[in-house]
Amino acid sequence: MLGGPRKFIKFLGMLLLTKKLQSRMINNEFSVFIFLFMLAVYHFLFLLLLTILDFPIIYYLVLAVIAIHAYCFIFFVRFIYYLIFENTSFLNPKTVYPDFPINASKVVSNYSFFYLSLFTVDFLFILMVFVKPDTHWLFSSIALIIFVDLLYFIFYYFFLLPLKKIRDRYISEHDSDIIVYLAGMINTEYQMDQWLPILEKLSQKYKTTIVFYESHFISYGTRLAIPAMRIINVRKLSEIIDQGNAKVIFYLNNNGFNYNLLIFKKYIHVHLNHGDSDKAANAESTAKDYDYLFIAGQASVERHLRAGWDREKLKVVGRPQLEFFGKDKVKVKEGGRKTVLYAPTFEGNKETDCYSSIDKMGMEIVKGIIESKKYRLVVKLHPYTGVFLEKYRRISGEMKRYIRDHAEDGHLWVDQLKPEISLYDLFLEADVVISDISSVAIDYLVLNRPIIATDPFAIGRVEGEEKYPFWKGSYVLGLDDDVVGMIDDAIVKDPMRKERENVAKYYLGDNVFDYKGMVDNFIRTVDEIIENQLLKE
Numbered sequence: 001m002l003g004g005p006r007k008f009i010k011f012l013g014m015l016l017l018t019k020k021l022q023s024r025m026i027n028n029e030f031s032v033f034i035f036l037f038m039l040a041v042y043h044f045l046f047l048l049l050l051t052i053l054d055f056p057i058i059y060y061l062v063l064a065v066i067a068i069h070a071y072c073f074i075f076f077v078r079f080i081y082y083l084i085f086e087n088t089s090f091l092n093p094k095t096v097y098p099d100f101p102i103n104a105s106k107v108v109s110n111y112s113f114f115y116l117s118l119f120t121v122d123f124l125f126i127l128m129v130f131v132k133p134d135t136h137w138l139f140s141s142i143a144l145i146i147f148v149d150l151l152y153f154i155f156y157y158f159f160l161l162p163l164k165k166i167r168d169r170y171i172s173e174h175d176s177d178i179i180v181y182l183a184g185m186i187n188t189e190y191q192m193d194q195w196l197p198i199l200e201k202l203s204q205k206y207k208t209t210i211v212f213y214e215s216h217f218i219s220y221g222t223r224l225a226i227p228a229m230r231i232i233n234v235r236k237l238s239e240i241i242d243q244g245n246a247k248v249i250f251y252l253n254n255n256g257f258n259y260n261l262l263i264f265k266k267y268i269h270v271h272l273n274h275g276d277s278d279k280a281a282n283a284e285s286t287a288k289d290y291d292y293l294f295i296a297g298q299a300s301v302e303r304h305l306r307a308g309w310d311r312e313k314l315k316v317v318g319r320p321q322l323e324f325f326g327k328d329k330v331k332v333k334e335g336g337r338k339t340v341l342y343a344p345t346f347e348g349n350k351e352t353d354c355y356s357s358i359d360k361m362g363m364e365i366v367k368g369i370i371e372s373k374k375y376r377l378v379v380k381l382h383p384y385t386g387v388f389l390e391k392y393r394r395i396s397g398e399m400k401r402y403i404r405d406h407a408e409d410g411h412l413w414v415d416q417l418k419p420e421i422s423l424y425d426l427f428l429e430a431d432v433v434i435s436d437i438s439s440v441a442i443d444y445l446v447l448n449r450p451i452i453a454t455d456p457f458a459i460g461r462v463e464g465e466e467k468y469p470f471w472k473g474s475y476v477l478g479l480d481d482d483v484v485g486m487i488d489d490a491i492v493k494d495p496m497r498k499e500r501e502n503v504a505k506y507y508l509g510d511n512v513f514d515y516k517g518m519v520d521n522f523i524r525t526v527d528e529i530i531e532n533q534l535l536k537e
Contacts (some may be wrong), residue, residue: 001386175244182211206248211229251269273294291508295317383416396416450475452475452476452486473501475489
C-alpha cells in the first residue's frame with residue numbers, strides 16, 4: 001500500500017529522525033503511514049502478549065477472528081471514505097438542490113467519529129485479553145462485531161450513497177463552464193476566501209464548480225455558496241470535466257497538484273493567484289504553464305516582463321476584491337485613539353522566499369507600540385506563520401501571549417487560522433498598516449492611508465525602492481528605527497500621501513479609488529478569453 005519496504009523504511013526514518021510530527025505540514029500519505037504503523041505496532045504487542053498468557057484454544061480462535069476482522073475493517077472503512085466519500089462526494093448539495101434531505105456538513109462533521117469507531121473492534125480485543133470473559137460473553141463479542149458492521153452499512157447506505165448519487169446527478173445536469181481548482185496544505189482556505197465574492201458573481205453568468213484536492217477542504221466545502229467537490233483521482237477528474245462544458249479552469253496558487261489538470265490542453269488555464277506583491281514567488285517560472293495570468297496592474301506587468309513572460313499571457317484585471325470596500329465603507333477616521341495594524345507575512349517555504357519581519361523585529365514592534373500607550377495595536381499573522389520554521393511559531397506564541405496580557409488596553413490578537421474578523425475589515429479599522437513585502441501592503445493602498453514597510457534584512461531605501469516600488473509611497477522601518485515616532489509622523493504629517501496615490505495607481509490601476517467596475521472588468525476579461533478560444537476552434 002505504501003510502496004514496498006524501501007518506502008516503509010524511509011517514512012519510518014522521517015518519523016524517528018525529524019520533527020515532522022510537530023509541523024502542521026503533515027501530508028496525507030505521511031498521516032496514513034503513522035496511523036497504520038501505530039496500529040500494527042500495538043496489534044503486534046498484543047499478539048506477543050498472547051504467546052505469554054495461558055488461554056484456552058477457544059480464546060485464541062475468537063481473538064484471531066477479531067484481529068483479522070480489525071484489519072479487514074480498516075480497509076473497509078478506508079474504502080468507504082477514501083474512495084467514495086472523500087474523493088468524489090458532492091460537498092454542498094443544498095447549494096443546487098435545496099430540497100436535498102441530507103445535510104452534508106453534518107455528515108462531514110461526524111465522519112471522524114466513524115473513523116474512530118473502527119477501534120471498537122480493537123477495544124474488544126484488549127478487553128478480552130485482560131478480562132478473560134466466560135464462554136457466554138466470549139461469543140457475544142462476535143455479535144458486537146456484526147452490530148458495528150451493521151452500523152457502518154447503515155451509514156453508507158443512508159448517508160454516503162445518497163451523496164454519491166446527488167454528485168452524479170449534479171454532474172449530469174450541470175455542465176460547468178468554469179472549474180476553480182484548489183490544492184494546498186492545511187489552512188489554505190484563505191486563498192479561496194478572498195476570491196469567493198467575485199466567483200459568486202461570476203457564477204451568475206457561468207456555471208461554476210469548485211474542485212478541491214486534499215481531504216482537509218471537505219468541511220470547508222460544505223459551507224460555500226458555490227457547488228464544491230473533492231476529487232483526487234486524475235482519471236475521475238478528467239471524466240467529470242469532460243462530461244461537462246468546461247471552458248476555463250482557475251488556479252489560486254502554484255501547487256504541484258495543479259498539473260493534474262494542466263496536462264489537459266483543451267481547456268483555458270488561468271492563474272489567479274491569491275495576492276499581488278513583489279515577492280519573487282509572484283513571478284515564478286512554473287506559472288508559465290498557464291495560458292493566462294490575471295494580474296493587478298502595471299507593477300505586476302513589469303515584474304513579469306522582467307522575468308521573461310509573454311505579454312499576451314498577462315491580463316490586467318486589478319484587484320476585484322477591493323470593489324467590495326465601497327465608498328460607503330471607506331470613511332475618514334476622526335477622533336479617538338488611532339489603530340495600528342501589524343500584519344507581517346510568513347517565513348516562506350524556502351530561504352529565498354523569506355520576507356518576514358517576525359524573527360528580527362516582530363516583538364520589538366509589538367512591545368514598542370503597546371508600551372507607548374499611544375495607539376491601539378491589532379496583530380494579524382499570515383496563516384502559514386510557523387509552518388516551515390519552528391522559531392517563527394515560538395515567536396508568534398510569545399507575541400500572542402504578550403498582546404493578550406494587555407488586552408484590557410484594547411489591543412487585539414486576531415487568530416491567524418480562524419480569524420473572527422476579515423483582513424479587509426481590519427483595513428477599515430486601521431489608521432496605519434505595518435507590513436512586509438506582501439499583498440497586505442498592496443491591497444491597503446486602496447484606502448490611501450499610511451503604510452510602514454519593514455526592512456528586516458537592512459537593504460536600505462534606495463535598493464528597496466528598486467526591488468519593491470511600493471516603498472516609494474511607504475515609510476520604511478529599519479532594525480534600529482523608532483516605530484512609534486514613525487507612526488506619529490505618518491499620522492500627523494503624512495508627507496508620503498501624494499506619492500502613495502501614484503503608487504496605488506501603479507499597482508492597482510487608475511480606477512483604484514473609484515471602488516467600482518473592478519468585478520465587471522474581471523468578468524469582461526473572462527468573456528474575452530472564452531471568445532478568443534471559440535474563434536480558434
